[in-house]
């Protein structure tokens with residue numbers, strides 16, 4: 176009896192693990208199959224020579240370079256807002272907040288996590304309308320607004336993951352630092368954060384991934400089809416997911432649709448690269464924390 | 468003779484009328500005991516009688532459990548000054564550095580062996596560079612661990628055996644230059660040879676530190692203790708000294724009755 180259930184569980188585990196890999200392989204394979212033909216410099220830069228495009232000497236028409244840079248700025252800005260604040264709040268909730276405050280704040284964090292992204296976009300849009308009528312008549316939807324709304328969207332994930340990865344450290348280890356006389360801050364810095372860093376990394380990765388793919392928020396807060404590379408944080412911008420959406424919805428021939436697939440591949444590469452950077456950062460930090 | 472010497476000397480640590488409650492459940496009641504330098508005091512008692520709680524009350528670790536309530540006093544004497552640690556005698560972090568503790572189950576930081584020692588040294592004593600390495604080697608030699616770990620200082624401390632981890636914990640405690648040592652069954656996870664080594668180490672250390680230890684082994688208690696306190700259901704029911712410890716059978720009888 177025991178053996179049978181054991182086998183069923185093992186089999187199910189293998190199946191779901193394999194299924195996951197298969198699903199990922201099918202999606203990526205499909206993208207590659209449809210997109211690789213279009214994956215060239217012309218996709219990125221259109222007819223503009225690439226050196227001139229990268230240096231910003233000549234504007235790019237017909238290529239996805241402006242969208243590429245738009246997404247990059249967007250992800251960078253929103254991560255720069257959401258990750259530090261999220262990690263700090265997670266630490267506060269796990270280590271400093273009283274039990275009552277923790278459950279109260281936790282409720283709001285969950286509420287924020289449950290907010291659909293289109294609602295977040297509407298919020299940004301309304302905020303701009305309000306600003307126009309009151310303090311800043313010339314305010315408009317822009318890169319900064321979109322980044323702020325996306326930051327708000329991913330913030331709860333970062334908070335929750337930071338909090339749970341600190342709380343997951345077993346009690347004896349959490350108290351160990353105090354027994355050698357560490358202050359709360361020292362214990363946090365030298366013991367808890369290094370031990371929780373892996374969990375915090377997955378929070379950051381989730382935030383980056385979410386920020387790079389979201390379309391609903393930016394749709395209402397400043398993305399447009401042809402804006403070029405934004406000159407400042409207060410300009411309109413292009414973004415890869417919006418470009419993909421646009422190509423998929425309004426393609427005039429199959430070539431354009433395939434361009435959409437190639438663009439998806441590029442988006443995948445961006446988030447993949449960002450993941451890799453995050454993993455490397457965390458690994459080297461962990462080495463430093465643990466060895467010396 | 469000994470008694471007169473003791474009367475002249477002041478205790479390094481004295482616990483007075485200490486009571487500890489965990490969410491209204493009394494765990495220690497009205498416990499009083501004193502610790503003199505040059506002596507090892509051993510606490511024995513059945514499981515759950517509050518031995519670990521008593522040790523944690525001395526360096527105020529119990530306070531990390533939010534539902535814990537402590538009353539009474541713990542007086543500590545350091546460099547000729549003395550005061551009640553529950554009434555602001557010294558900062559918490561200094562107290563825990565002066566009153567070192569080794570836990571019942573070895574508790575190393577999940578970092579490298581080296582870092583387990585250097586982290587507290589850097590934080591408190593501001594030692595760095597070559598002094599740091601020298602201090603580390605010296606302490607590891609003191610606890611007889613140097614030969615075993617000198618080639619793997621950068622390995623994770625959790626890869627050490629239980630006994631090695633326990634000695635690393637003792638080393639970490641000694642690195643902070645404490646005045647009083649709290650040892651919660653320091654040889655519980657050790658084979659008899661490593662245990663004998665630690666016992667020898669403790670007999671060596673007692674000249675320099677006040678030592679309060681918990682032991683489950685009566686044989687060990689007889690070997691290392693200068694005084695024994697028997698704890699039962701949170702109260703000290705008996706205190707024994709050298710006289711009682713001399714004769715194994717008499718000691719056994721007393722313990723049997725007390726348990």
Ligand SMILES: Nc1ncnc2c1ncn2[C@@H]1O[C@H](COP(=O)(O)OP(=O)(O)OP(=O)(O)O)[C@@H](O)[C@H]1O
Nearest residue numbers: 489494512513514515516517518519520521532571
């Ligand atoms: N953090 C805690 N919260 C609630 N109760 C606790 C806590 N720590 C200890 N106790 C209770 O206090 C009592 C004494 O525990 P303690 O660990 O001091 O016993 P002990 O004498 O060290 O036992 P052992 O020999 O098994 O280590 C036990 O009944 C235990 O359940």
Ligand SMILES: [Mg+2]
Nearest residue numbers: 518519571651
């Ligand atoms: Mg115990």
